[in-house]
Amino acid sequence: MSVELMVWDEPVPISRDQARATYLAVKRDSPVTGEAPDVAKELPGEVTTYPGHVLVTMDLDTMDETSAQVFTIARAHGLVCYDPQRDLVHNVAPLGVYEGMQLHTGDGMVVHDPDLGLVHDVLATLSAQNPFVALVNFGRHFLQVSPGYELEYKEGTLIRTMVPELAEVQAAFNEYATGDRSFLARHEWA
Structure with missing residues (x-):
């Protein structure tokens, strides 16, 4: 095939x-x-x-x-x-602010310096066949999500939260990729 x-x-x-x-x-x-x-x-x-x-x-x-x-x-x-x-x-284009940022998916896709539209669209593919999406800045921090919309953010300590809908996940990933940390203040993290 x-x-x-x-x-x-x-x-x-x-x-x-x-x-x-x-x-x-x-x-x-x-x-x-x-x-x-x-x-x-x-x-x-x-x-x-x-x-x-x-x-x-x-x-x-x-x-x-x-x-x-x-x-x-x-x-x-x-x-x-x-x-x-x-x-x-x-x-x-348009790209995020972190040069060298990588997009990883649970179905095996890896993209270096992904465009923001791709990140947005990939998040809509979360499923049993694609069980996670992550934006990774190696050695610094990452944001990832799994089906059910559990967000995980790590910059030193790993923290988690649940969000109710895909649009909020897409907004959080866009903010993360553009250097905006507003998503951290909008949610309760544990």
Whole structure:
């Protein structure tokens, strides 16, 4: 079994709906032959080029490692990356304030310097198949959540709280990623 990622240039951040529509439209076209774009030569996996787009196909066994490489290369080239399996789009911006921050999910995705839209969308995928989402600034602090919306924050001491809804989790993660600690004052932590 194989999985795919598609990368291309967008002048501004796009939504998952826009990325999905672009991916589906491009897949209806025929691949192009001849000289591949420079980024295609750097991407791991099996690469297929379409007009203005590059499709990366990888096997399921190496998906997590290969996806992380594709995300990093796409970002370095200022390209959008769409993950149709997870229905997630990786935009170039806006980013959080912590350089080197990592997004980790319970289903194996790791993204360095994730864009804020991706963080927001990933949180909506919490489930038995994706049992946690964490933003990690190694050696300093982290914020993570599990289904049922138990938030855990660690900066020295680990503290926990339960929040009632996804929107509050998304707000807390956005504040954390942008250096705002308002989420700490809004909840009772133990």
